[in-house]
Amino acid sequence: MRDRIRRxxxxxxxxxxxxxxxxxxxPLIFISPIIQLLLFGYAVNTDVNRxxxxxxxxxxxxxxxxxxxxxxxxxxxxxxxxSDRPADMTTALDRGRAIAGLxxxxxxxxxxxxxRGAVVQFLTDGSNxxxxxxxxxxxxxxxxxxxxxxxxxxxxAGVPAGIELRSRAWFNPDLSSRVYNVPAVIGTLLLLMCLxxxxxxxxxxxxxxxxxxxxxxxxSPSELMMGKTLPVxxxxxxxxxxxxxxxxxxxxxxxxGSLIDLLIAALIFIFAGLALGLLISTISKTQQxxxxxxxxxxxPMLILxxxxxxxxxxxxxxxxxxxxxxxxxxxxxxxxxFIKGAGLGVLWPSYAALFVLAALILMSAIWRFRRSLA
Amino acid sequence: MRLSARRLLxxxxxxxxxxxxxxxxxxxAFLLPIFQLTFFGYAITLxxxxxxxxVLDQDRTAQSRRLIEGLAATGYFHxxxxxxxxxxxxxxxxxxxxxxxxxxxxxxxxxxAAGRPAAVQLAVDGSDANTATIALGYADAIVARHSxxxxxxxxxxxxxxxxxPRVWYNPTLESRNMVVPGLIxxxxxxxxxxxxxxxxxxxxxRGTMEQLVSTPVHRLEVVLGKLLPYVVIxxxxxxxxxxxxxxxxxxxxxxNVFLLAVxxxxxxxxxxxxxIFISATLRSQVLATQAAMIATYxxxxxxxxxxxxxxxxxxxxxxxxxxxxxxYYITITRGILLKGAGVxxxxxxxxxxAIFAFVGLGLATRNFRxxxx
Numbered sequence: 152m153r154d155r156i157r158r159x160x161x162x163x164x165x166x167x168x169x170x171x172x173x174x175x176x177x178p179l180i181f182i183s184p185i186i187q188l189l190l191f192g193y194a195v196n197t198d199v200n201r202x203x204x205x206x207x208x209x210x211x212x213x214x215x216x217x218x219x220x221x222x223x224x225x226x227x228x229x230x231x232x233x234s235d236r237p238a239d240m241t242t243a244l245d246r247g248r249a250i251a252g253l254x255x256x257x258x259x260x261x262x263x264x265x266x267r268g269a270v271v272q273f274l275t276d277g278s279n280x281x282x283x284x285x286x287x288x289x290x291x292x293x294x295x296x297x298x299x300x301x302x303x304x305x306x307x308a309g310v311p312a313g314i315e316l317r318s319r320a321w322f323n324p325d326l327s328s329r330v331y332n333v334p335a336v337i338g339t340l341l342l343l344m345c346l347x348x349x350x351x352x353x354x355x356x357x358x359x360x361x362x363x364x365x366x367x368x369x370x371s372p373s374e375l376m377m378g379k380t381l382p383v384x385x386x387x388x389x390x391x392x393x394x395x396x397x398x399x400x401x402x403x404x405x406x407x408g409s410l411i412d413l414l415i416a417a418l419i420f421i422f423a424g425l426a427l428g429l430l431i432s433t434i435s436k437t438q439q440x441x442x443x444x445x446x447x448x449x450x451p452m453l454i455l456x457x458x459x460x461x462x463x464x465x466x467x468x469x470x471x472x473x474x475x476x477x478x479x480x481x482x483x484x485x486x487x488x489f490i491k492g493a494g495l496g497v498l499w500p501s502y503a504a505l506f507v508l509a510a511l512i513l514m515s516a517i518w519r520f521r522r523s524l525a
Numbered sequence: 526m527r528l529s530a531r532r533l534l535x536x537x538x539x540x541x542x543x544x545x546x547x548x549x550x551x552x553x554a555f556l557l558p559i560f561q562l563t564f565f566g567y568a569i570t571l572x573x574x575x576x577x578x579x580v581l582d583q584d585r586t587a588q589s590r591r592l593i594e595g596l597a598a599t600g601y602f603h604x605x606x607x608x609x610x611x612x613x614x615x616x617x618x619x620x621x622x623x624x625x626x627x628x629x630x631x632x633x634x635x636x637x638a639a640g641r642p643a644a645v646q647l648a649v650d651g652s653d654a655n656t657a658t659i660a661l662g663y664a665d666a667i668v669a670r671h672s673x674x675x676x677x678x679x680x681x682x683x684x685x686x687x688x689x690p691r692v693w694y695n696p697t698l699e700s701r702n703m704v705v706p707g708l709i710x711x712x713x714x715x716x717x718x719x720x721x722x723x724x725x726x727x728x729x730x731r732g733t734m735e736q737l738v739s740t741p742v743h744r745l746e747v748v749l750g751k752l753l754p755y756v757v758i759x760x761x762x763x764x765x766x767x768x769x770x771x772x773x774x775x776x777x778x779x780x781n782v783f784l785l786a787v788x789x790x791x792x793x794x795x796x797x798x799x800x801i802f803i804s805a806t807l808r809s810q811v812l813a814t815q816a817a818m819i820a821t822y823x824x825x826x827x828x829x830x831x832x833x834x835x836x837x838x839x840x841x842x843x844x845x846x847x848x849x850x851x852x853y854y855i856t857i858t859r860g861i862l863l864k865g866a867g868v869x870x871x872x873x874x875x876x877x878x879a880i881f882a883f884v885g886l887g888l889a890t891r892n893f894r895x896x897x898x
Binding site: 179327486 | 547549550552553556557560561564565567618619620621624646647648649650651652653654655656657658659662663665666669670673676693702703706715719723724727730809810811812814815818819823824826827828830832833834836837838839841842846856859860863864866870
């Protein structure tokens with residue numbers, strides 16, 4: 152037993168040296184997480200504000216100006232240009248200088264006060280359908296509120312007050328996207344690191360031919376596997392700590408749940424990642440083949456994880472596929488721990504799914520690994 | 526030394542042969558785009574509907590039921606749970622069983638009838654800010670309309686102002702119409718960067734690049750020869766995505782094919798040049814793939830306006846996005862496909878593509894020389 156441990160540690164030390172001999176590996180392990188964190192922290196943001204809007208006010212009345220003012224004061228719209236010719240609006244939308252256009256017809260003020268009902272046109276550039284949907288909803292809200300206020304003002308006392316919706320966003324009252332996206336970087340980064348580094352550690356030796364030398368040494372296949380993955384495991388833990396620290400201190404993402412629960416999930420997930428890396432190494436003769444396989448696997452896993460798009464909105468078939476994806480369960484867990492402060496008690500179905508997947512991958516990796524060495 | 530087409534083609538042929546013998550590269554080159562297209566084409570609906578809603582109706586009147594029906598009838602919400610006490614809200618939201626919870630207090634109908642403000646509460650799971658914002662927006666709009674109806678029915682007047690929404694270029698707001706043109710740019714970026722990173726970094730790693738350089742081949746010939754097979758792959762990919770987009774997903778093509786072809790070629794050359802530059806600088810497959818991911822794929826997805834609105838990002842990120850070539854290329858693909866835009870509109874983006882191709886190629890050749898010397 153003591154010999155076993157000594158052999159594993161010996162191999163791990165050699166692997167670690169090999170990994171860090173290239174001075175550029177260090178920035179890779181350090182900088183890659185930071186860049187991803189910055190991108191996901193600052194760029195992934197589905198809110199829409201400052202939508203560039205072109206205004207054509209054909210009425211030019213106090214009422215029409217009030218409506219335009221109602222648009223700009225909420226912060227969702229920014230005036231990108233004004234004109235009294237609708238053709239200018241067309242040009243602005245064509246060139247992408249504006250993504251929305253508000254056209255107030257002449258006679259707006261008159262229609263408004265006469266009780267005939269005034270209609271304004273709101274144009275959106277549908278080429279980004281997501282932004283367009285959100286912008287349209289904002290515009291509808293603003294015009295309706297404007298209309299309601301006028302209706303109430305025009306009639307005298309004794310106006311029924313109607314229904315007031317008091318809404319509150321739980322767990323994330325400011326509705327910041329960051330809180331949701333930054334913790335997710337833990338999942339994507341751990342997965343990519345584990346896959347790349349593990350597969351590389353094994354396949355490079357196979358490519359160079361030194362794997363055979365290792366095989367004639369007293370190392371058993373399981374010792375070989377452990378020695379190879381131990382340094383990667385260390386790197387993964389380091390990245391986990393790094394991302395969690397930056398997320399909490401720099402991005403001020405609250406960690407409401409317990410660190411222990413997070414660590415348990417991360418350990419299971421890292422095992423799954425290492426095993427997946429080993430599995431890929433068994434079907435690849437060269438590093439290039441290994442990387443190609445990794446990316447063929449990694450991108451679908453990324454897409455089917457709910458990283459950028461919520462799983463609930465996917466078509467049913469894709470939703471089913473996500474169940475076989477360890478990353479999906481890990482992201483569910485990480486996000487719930489960070490944002491909702493949930494723990495094992497609530498999240499056990501996700502933990503169980505992650506554990507089962509990790510165990511399955513690990514078993515097939517061990518089986519394939521022994522066979523590939525034989 | 527003058528450039529010779531013969532030598533250039535010889536390099537290209539060798540690279541193509543090597544690619545052909547490598548089924549996994551080809552799988553990456555052709556399967557990945559198809560998978561991404563299928564997924565994004567069918568699955569990206571950033572539209573949120575059918576939001577699971579928990580309802581706590583403490584009023585139990587015709588009025589309160591009508592409000593709940595009003596929410597469910599739009600298709601944006603469905604009542605997943607009917608609650609007995611407010612305490613259940615916390616548990617359901619934490620577990621993620623529902624995304625929103627509506628609670629109607631006792632006395633709701635009485636308040637309405639008396640003309641007092643009748644407040645209802647909506648708790649939304651804010652963890653996914655996007656979904657939450659949209660859910661809040663829907664609820665707000667539905668309740669406001671419901672409320673206006675009630676108020677105005679009492680007053681017997683028509684709503685004084687209404688909005689008539691119109692959507693251009695993509696009138697039904699199909700996500701596909703937004704995704705397919707953007708996807709062309711994303712896939713080009715991955716393929717260009719990853720394929721070159723892997724195949725060319727490998728030659729450096731193995732030392733076969735030195736052999737190639739010691740032959741009487743000009744470095745521009747090497748770079749162009751290496752580029753050529755990947756340009757072909759890229760063009761095939763674009764053609765596949767485009768035809769699938771047009772035929773299967775019904776994405777319109779309103780502009781000029783020729784213009785799109787020219788600008789796509791420029792983009793490809795730039796992206797491939799960048800890939801070669803990265804590989805020749807790092808000369809290691811692991812590092813090159815990582816660098817390629819960070820330098821091309823992530824910006825193409827996140828900083829190009831593909832999925833996320835650039836105008837809403839912080840100023841620093843917006844500034845960075847100006848140097849992301851995919852940003853301009855997506856404007857081009859969307860402009861040509863959806864808006865039918867021509868050179869008169871897209872000239873600035875066309876210039877950006879030309880600069881990108883020039884810089885990419887320049888970096889690739891320059892670094893090649895330094896690397897060998």
